[in-house]
Amino acid sequence: MPELPEVETTRRILEPYLLGQRIQQLLHQDPARYRNTERAEGRRVLGTSRRGKYLIIHLDENLELIVHLGMTGGFRFEPHRHTRVTLHLPHQTLYYTDPRRFGKWWVVEAGDYREIDLLCRMGPEPLSDDFTLAHFQQALRTPRKIKEVLLAQEAVAGVGNIYADESLWLSQIHPERPAASLSSPEVRRLYKAIRVVMERAVEAGGSTLSDASYRQPDGQPGYFQFQHNAYDRTGQPCKRKGCTGRIAKIVVGGRGTHFCPQCQQNSR
Ligand SMILES: [Zn+2]
Structure with missing residues (x-):
């Protein structure tokens, strides 16, 4: 199961591909699991961050695209047979794969984590000064x-x-x-x-x-x-x-x- 190091590694590798890019299309067939993702289409990526096991992609218009990889979620640069979400950027397509489908995506107003209970209760980042x-x-x-x-x-x-x-x-x-x-x-x-x-x-x-x-x-x-x-x-x-x-x-x-x-x- 992806934990902090796996999510942080994923974030660091994806960031150069995302930064400053406009999300052209975000395709999937499971709106209950990948929520409100249509709001991310046409938005520009301002940055990425991570809280615990959550990957956060900061978008313009005060939105955040939040990804939890669940048990088996991950990103690929190439199509994969368990691709669940396809994210089209101008110069790169990212494929989100998740064989067991425990991962989830949300698009929310920045900082509004009411749908993501755990993010509201999350303790300090272990590698930050907040962890005392x-x-x-x-x-x-x-x-x-x-x-x-x-x-x-x-x-x-x-x-x-x-x-x-x-x-x-x-x-x-x-x-x-x-x-x-x-x-x-x-x-x-x-x-x-x-x-x-x-x-x-x-x-x-x-x-x-x-x-x-x-x-x-x-x-x-x-x-x-x-x-x-x-x-x-x-x-x-x-x-x-x-x-x-x-x-x-x-x-x-x-x-x-x-x-x-x-x-x-x-x-x-
Ligand atoms: Zn021992």
Whole structure:
């Protein structure tokens, strides 16, 4: 599932193709999923940004085109058999593919996110100055499991299943710990781990998993999967120096969760 690094990578690659261009046509056959897109036709792209896992394309006339890639959404420069939306620009056509169709598009007045509930509640960007230790400490004052708190997007934006598992591994915290039970040093470790993991993952162009659903628009995979320490490594030896554990998989908050039972213990 595309998380912050995959969406940010997509944004960086698409931006030069979008900037200053007028959207000529935006074609699809699913107006319930790709909402009010006719309003984007004829509009000029002023810039792009990202909030959490949402890609935001800023248009003139005070409009925003917002894309959520869902589980398997992504952009391509070439037609693809799962193309759901075709976006015609003067010099380039972009093909939005989404085999499983969980992705969504919206065109809204700039900043009016009433239709997109999660965008209204979204926590700070982990790589921005808004993401402070004080805010993070405050957001963790809940009995909910730490992994669930990370996935909820309110403590920090853009962390999904992969990067939650990686951040918890790096900070040696069991994914089922009640968030409020984390000590100050643990909160600090997790806070730093989220930034480190996200920075490295963006640098590597995100993660392309064995299902190969995520690819960069030019068809290239991401490379962060080779740096995974926990995610998708069930049964493999823990990579932490001196640890003899093996990565285990459990379900937390309905999501497959990978961790090392030896160096991420629950009884603290
Ligand atoms: Zn370990």
